[in-house]
Amino acid sequence: MITACTSADMDLQPLNGPTSGTFPASYEEGKMGLFAAYRNLSTLDAASTPIWHVMDNITDIGYARPGTNYTSPITSSITTTNALAIKPWEIHYKTIARCHAVLDKLNDIPGLTEAQKQELGSELRFIRAYCYSQLIELYGDVPLVKSTVTLDNANVPRTPITEIQKFIIEELGAVAPQLPISQSQFGNVRASRIAALMLKARVELYSKQYAAAAATSKQALDLAAGVHSLTAFNSSVNYAGKDHTVGEPDPSNIFGHSGFSGSKEWIWVAEYNINVPGYLHNQQYYSASRLGKGVCYWGPTQNLIDSYEMTDGLSITESPLYDETNPFKNRDPRLDMYAVRPHSRYLGYQFEPNTAFSKVNNYWTVVNGGAPTQVANADATNAYRSFSGYLWRKVVDIADFNSTSVSGNSDLNVGIFRLPELMLIYAEAKIELNELDNSVYDVINQIRARAKMPVLTNGLSQTELRKALRYERKVELANDGLRWYDIRRWGIANTVMNGYLYLNRNANNWTKSAISSFDESANPVYNHPKASTYFTTQQVVYKVNKDEYWPIPQSEMDANPSLKQNPGY
Structure with a gap:
């Protein structure tokens, strides 16, 4: 039997589907490869939560349940075998490989029209550029591969980050004109010209090429006019600052199922589909309260909660509106639209982490026309209740x-x-x-107006506008997964991630004296002796010239002798 298997026999290809030897053999197979690359991005998760909603929870504004994978990144003790640090490298390079599976043979696919070649090529190059943009932010210098890597050429050394930034920017500049302005007909799950320009502008901003970033983002904003727009909060914004008896804040018209199907705010979206095996996540289970059928894995820190301004636009240390006996009243409505705090309603239940509340209201009975009922308060008694005392509302849909x-x-x-x-x-x-013209005020004020916050005062200095900008990024983009990158590129990680994170697991009352001031990046500066009498703490450590980047996974170091490890690992 062995001698009967000639080499010709072994080279025969199946006739009933794609094979690695002939793939892609048609436009349809090329599209399959494109969709597989998009699909692979959605597999990047931690604790069954997509990576975009994990990253903020290892910074100063979010906190994860204590454990090796999530405590080590904030205590300068992450290792080369840490699952959180391994997965992005693995998934992004797998996605890049999927891109190359089609890109390498794009010119050889039979019958492919120029329009089809442009469609497949531009989107695959966009995905590859996105993967590299993430890899360099997480790991610094990484191998830059532009075609399929085989066992014969697998020992690729690290490429300087500046060279990869240049590659990304040039790639996006080339493919952006080839992409449709919008891909809303596909639910924004495919790359558009606006998305490509936005990614280009982000990489330019992160690499401090400010003139280029301003020009590129302006081009994207001009294209977005009439295509994308801010979505007003629904009427539940009126519940912000009020207690559970009034109603439940609900941002789902932006961040929920209805938001992804109807909001024009989204430019690019990772898609999930319950009808496709494995095309799911468990984000809500890991995010929700105990009574909300969750396990409270992630939550905002006291640092973020204290950062939300008062409705007069002043901080809680400056505003006459701040009442320390009712600290959530008259606050920026995004506090309640994006986060869950004591005395509010969440997933149909009164949320109270304090053990003084042995029973809380169940409002699901109200949906059926009845009165609230009382239930045992698992959010105060469960050993694995919220570890920060707060939860995220933004990523959960009732x-x-x-x-x-x-x-x-x-x-x-x-x-x-x-x-x-x-x-x-x-x-x-x-x-x-330092080009402080009306266009700067306009874009910031549009975001503030949507949140029902007062516009910025005209005539601010560069330092004052920088603080206003960093405030908006902190609170508007909270739990969008960008804070990890922001505090590093701004050079403030050494400050905000050294010392203590403040948590309020027991939902204690506190006084304004716990906070001394707010710094130039809109971060609270705590009076530690006083703050530690009210709050629990998590000690955090950030080592300069080490914690700017994660370690390269040990498995990659073992497989590729050309790789050199990041400093400090």
Whole structure:
């Protein structure tokens, strides 16, 4: 039998589907490869939560349940075998490989028209550029491969980050004109010209090429006019600052199922689909309260909660509106639209982490026309209740309440690019150039107006506008997964990630004396002796010349002798 298997026999290809030897053999197979690359991005998760909603929870504004994977990144003790640090490298390079599987043979696909070649090529190059943009932010210098790597050429050394930035910017400049201005007909899950320009502007901003970032983001904003727009909060914004008896704040018309299907705010979206095996995540289960059928894995820190301004636009240390006996009243409505705090309603229940509340209201009975009932308060008694005392509202949709379970039944999409970030990229680039014209105020004020916050005072200095910009990025983009990058590129990680994170797991009352002031990046400066009497703390450590980047996974070092490890690991 062995001798009967000639080499010709072994080279025969199946006739009933794609094979590695002939793929892609048609436009349809090329599209399959394109969709597989998009699909692979959505597999990047941690604790069954898409990576975009994990990253802020290892910074000063979010906190994860204590454990090796999430405590080590904030205590300068992450290792080369840490699952969180390994996965992005693995998934992004797998996605890049999927891009190359089509790109390498694009000119050889039979019958492919120029329009089809442009469609496949431009989107695949966009995905590859996005993967590299993430890799360099997380790991610094990484191998830059532009075609399929085989065992014969697998030992690729690291490429300087500046060279990769140049590659990304040039690639996006080349493919942007080839992409449709909008891909809204596909639910924004495919790359558009606006998305390509936004990614280009982001890389330019992060690499401090401010003039280029301002020009590129302005081009994207001009194209976005009439295509993308800010979505007004629904009427539940009127519940912000009020207690559970009034109603439940609900941002789902932007961040929920209805938002991803109807909001014009989304520029690029990661898609999930309950009808496709494995095309799900369990974000709601890991994010929700105990009574909301969740496990409270992630939550905002006290640092973020204290950062929200008062409705007069002043900080809680400056505003006469601040009442320390009712600290959530008269606050920026985004506090309640994006986060969950004590005395509010969340997923149909009164949320109270303090053990003084042995029973809380169940408002699901009200939906059926009845009165609230009382239930035992698991959010105060469960050993694994919220570790920060707060939860995220932004990434949870009450429509998924009935299907939330440990098995992971959510196919809520996840936004990657959103219009407010594009607007703030433009504003930041202009501020750093010290070009403080009306266009800077306009984009920031549009975001503030949507949040029902007062506009900025005219005539601010560069330092004052920078603080206003950093405030908006902190609170508007909270839990969008960008804070990890922001505090590093601004050079403030050494400050905000050294010392203590303040948590309020027991939902204690506190006085204004716990905070001394707010710094030039809109971060609270705590009076530690006083603050530590009210709050629990998590000690955090950030080592300069080490914690700017994660370690290269040990498995990659073992497989590729040409790789050199990042400093400090």
